[in-house]
Amino acid sequence: MSNESLANLLKEERRFAPPAALAASANVTAEAYEQAKADRLGFWAAQARRLSWEQEPTETLDWSRPPFARWFADGRLNVAYNCVDRHVENGLGDRVAIHFEGEPGDTRTITYAELQREVCKAANALTELGVEAGDRVAVYLPMIPEAVITMLACARIGAPHSVVFGGFSADALATRIQDADARVVITADGGYRRGKPSALKPAVDEALTRPGTENVRSVVVVRRTGQEPAAWTEGRDVWWHELTGRQPEQHTPRAFDAEHPLFILYTSGTTGKPKGILHTTGGYLTQVSYTHHAVFDLKPESDVFWCTADVGWVTGHSYIVYGPLSNGATEVLYEGTPDTPHRGRWWEIVHKYGVTVLYTAPTAIRAAMKWGDDIPAKHDLSSLRLLGSVGEPINPEAWIWYREHIGGGTTPVVDTWWQTETGSIMISPLPGVTTTKPGSAQRPLPGIAATVVDDEAREVPDGSGGYLVLTEPWPSMLRTIWGDDQRYIDTYWSRFEHRYFAGDGAKKDDDGDIWLLGRVDDVMLVSGHNISTTEVESALVAHPKVAEAAVVGATDPQTTQAICAFVILRGDAAEQGDETALAEELRAHVARQLGPIAKPKRILPVAELPKTRSGKIMRRLLRDVAENRTLGDVTTLTDSSVMDLIQAQLPQAP
Ligand code: WT7
Numbered sequence: 001m002s003n004e005s006l007a008n009l010l011k012e013e014r015r016f017a018p019p020a021a022l023a024a025s026a027n028v029t030a031e032a033y034e035q036a037k038a039d040r041l042g043f044w045a046a047q048a049r050r051l052s053w054e055q056e057p058t059e060t061l062d063w064s065r066p067p068f069a070r071w072f073a074d075g076r077l078n079v080a081y082n083c084v085d086r087h088v089e090n091g092l093g094d095r096v097a098i099h100f101e102g103e104p105g106d107t108r109t110i111t112y113a114e115l116q117r118e119v120c121k122a123a124n125a126l127t128e129l130g131v132e133a134g135d136r137v138a139v140y141l142p143m144i145p146e147a148v149i150t151m152l153a154c155a156r157i158g159a160p161h162s163v164v165f166g167g168f169s170a171d172a173l174a175t176r177i178q179d180a181d182a183r184v185v186i187t188a189d190g191g192y193r194r195g196k197p198s199a200l201k202p203a204v205d206e207a208l209t210r211p212g213t214e215n216v217r218s219v220v221v222v223r224r225t226g227q228e229p230a231a232w233t234e235g236r237d238v239w240w241h242e243l244t245g246r247q248p249e250q251h252t253p254r255a256f257d258a259e260h261p262l263f264i265l266y267t268s269g270t271t272g273k274p275k276g277i278l279h280t281t282g283g284y285l286t287q288v289s290y291t292h293h294a295v296f297d298l299k300p301e302s303d304v305f306w307c308t309a310d311v312g313w314v315t316g317h318s319y320i321v322y323g324p325l326s327n328g329a330t331e332v333l334y335e336g337t338p339d340t341p342h343r344g345r346w347w348e349i350v351h352k353y354g355v356t357v358l359y360t361a362p363t364a365i366r367a368a369m370k371w372g373d374d375i376p377a378k379h380d381l382s383s384l385r386l387l388g389s390v391g392e393p394i395n396p397e398a399w400i401w402y403r404e405h406i407g408g409g410t411t412p413v414v415d416t417w418w419q420t421e422t423g424s425i426m427i428s429p430l431p432g433v434t435t436t437k438p439g440s441a442q443r444p445l446p447g448i449a450a451t452v453v454d455d456e457a458r459e460v461p462d463g464s465g466g467y468l469v470l471t472e473p474w475p476s477m478l479r480t481i482w483g484d485d486q487r488y489i490d491t492y493w494s495r496f497e498h499r500y501f502a503g504d505g506a507k508k509d510d511d512g513d514i515w516l517l518g519r520v521d522d523v524m525l526v527s528g529h530n531i532s533t534t535e536v537e538s539a540l541v542a543h544p545k546v547a548e549a550a551v552v553g554a555t556d557p558q559t560t561q562a563i564c565a566f567v568i569l570r571g572d573a574a575e576q577g578d579e580t581a582l583a584e585e586l587r588a589h590v591a592r593q594l595g596p597i598a599k600p601k602r603i604l605p606v607a608e609l610p611k612t613r614s615g616k617i618m619r620r621l622l623r624d625v626a627e628n629r630t631l632g633d634v635t636t637l638t639d640s641s642v643m644d645l646i647q648a649q650l651p652q653a654p
Pocket of ligand 1: 267315391394417418421502504514519
């Protein structure tokens with residue numbers, strides 16, 4: 001990023017100090033940065049003591065064979081014991097662990113004592129099926145309590161789980177079963193999605209016809225929707241309620257080494273086959289537990305935490321299952337979509353359960369903005385005291401809207417940067433310490449070392465941009481790519497020597513705070529200037545007529561790339577209007593905000609944007625459109641008809 005364009009880009013000047021009351025009783029204060037700086041490994045060794053170990057580790061980090069890290073290697077613990085049993089032993093058995101809200105409105109309240117019984121039964125059930133420590137279990141479930149119970153049961157017996165998002169196809173499921181060589185699949189008849197039951201079991205049946213899945217000997221089926229399974233393979237398929245129903249409610253947890261695998265989670269990325277990201281137990285649980293305590297300031301006796309992610313993503317693993325439960329939190333688990341049966345459903349849930357801390361994604365916030373301020377305004381959201389964001393850069397306008405319309409203008413907003421690979425939050429404000437800046441994740445957490453470097457791996461000065469790198473190993477880091485150590489080295493540790501390359505562009509402002517700019521593949525080169533898609537998108541959505549924007553660089557003979565912006569207009573602007581005049585108005589607006597170099601060459605109003613199931617815009621497909629190419633792979637889109645719609649709407653490109 002050239003400094004000349006940066007000077008134009010760093011314009012966000014709004015600042016929000018932590019509320020005094022929160023700061024006064026915050027779980028973590030500014031001291032933590034000092035302690036961790038003075039003794040990073042000592043700091044993490046102290047955080048490991050948040051957990052109950054059967055054998056306390058004496059060694060913190062073994063980095064003798066980089067980039068293969070071993071954390072707390074001589075410690076032994078059981079992850080499920082830490083998330084469930086120890087709270088019951090501490091007299092908290094009656095505390096609610098999970099307030100489950102099904103999409104059709106059915107509910108279930110699960111205390112820690114009940115969770116313990118359910119996890120024990122499920123652990124005994126897996127053992128009856130012959131699952132042993134080290135065997136992989138594939139999980140293909142909707143957002144129902146059995147998903148959490150299954151993950152904890154796997155952890156309890158040392159069988160790594162591989163959760164596959166319930167919205168994925170039979171193909172995606174088959175690839176993941178093959179790669180992990182799973183022995184058992186846990187699924188359901190179906191789940192509720194947009195007011196209708198949506199079947200899951202048929203996709204499992206189909207996946208298991210593919211070569212490479214022969215080692216799956218059991219399929220356990222939770223009855224959720226009551227849909228009659230079309231096929232039932234005797235000897236392989238078994239109902240969850242029958243299998244767990246006959247199990248004892250006691251199970252003695254066994255301790256495993258801190259480096260025993262906990263789970264594999266596949267990330268798709270843009271090219272190549274999905275990468276099986278491997279996480280282990282001791283270091284992972286230490287950092288998810290600490291970050292959940294520090295970033296969300298969680299007070300387990302009074303807070304009600306709600307992370308809206310799906311357990312099929314890492315956010316669900318770390319901040320629905322392992323972080324909150326290791327901290328003894330009370331949390332909400334919601335099965336469905338935010339707009340079923342109406343667009344106020346989430347806000348209704350916040351009020352109903354008295355949610356105090358909400359953690360969601362910018363895509364959901366922008367959808368709520370588009371639906372209108374009047375919707376959240378109809379609900380009492382005064383229980384909320386802290387808001388979090390994750391998944392992609394949050395535009396300052398969305399950040400401000402979130403704070404104003406969901407947080408009542410008073411709650412801190414923490415923008416948390418991390419990845420499937422990092423396992424837990426890495427860069428984020430601390431709610432009782434940091435004066436926040438809308439759009440910036442700001443500082444590495446205590447004990448985390450991150451910076452921004454240029455092409456030659458030199459750290460850039462404040463006020464400049466480049467690539468985000470992590471400069472020291474961290475406890476919840478991925479240990480490898482399942483079955484492919486070389487790909488682990490090549491993908492993350494080869495671009496810059498001794499540094500983890502995150503694949504994200506970033507800049508440091510004059511205070512040294514970090515602003516994430518999106519994947520490096522999403523940085524455009526226009527007449528010799530690097531311009532981030534995120535910044536142009538932020539400028540566009542700051543215009544009152546624009547609800548959402550996606551920007552790509554299309555090959556251009558004069559300027560290398562030309563900026564092409566796809567915009568969704570807000571209600572009124574979409575109906576009336578002269579498109580040419582509007583495009584001109586938006587181009588002028590971006591030029592004013594960012595400088596003439598960032599002015600989009602083309603502005604294309606569309607009704608929808610192509611998004612992956614985890615809410616990320618697939619710019620690759622928009623680039624195909626902008627460059628008049630045949631579309632690439634659309635199978636990971638939420639709704640592949642969006643692309644037909646976009647193409648039908650467009651004037652033929654020049
Ligand atoms: C990528 C990782 C971490 C859980 C969800 C996504 C982007 C994530 C932020 C943020 C800017 C962000 C990055 C990152 N990202 N959080 N706060 N600000 N960008 O996990 O699917 O592994 O994606 O998401 O590009 O590399 P993931």
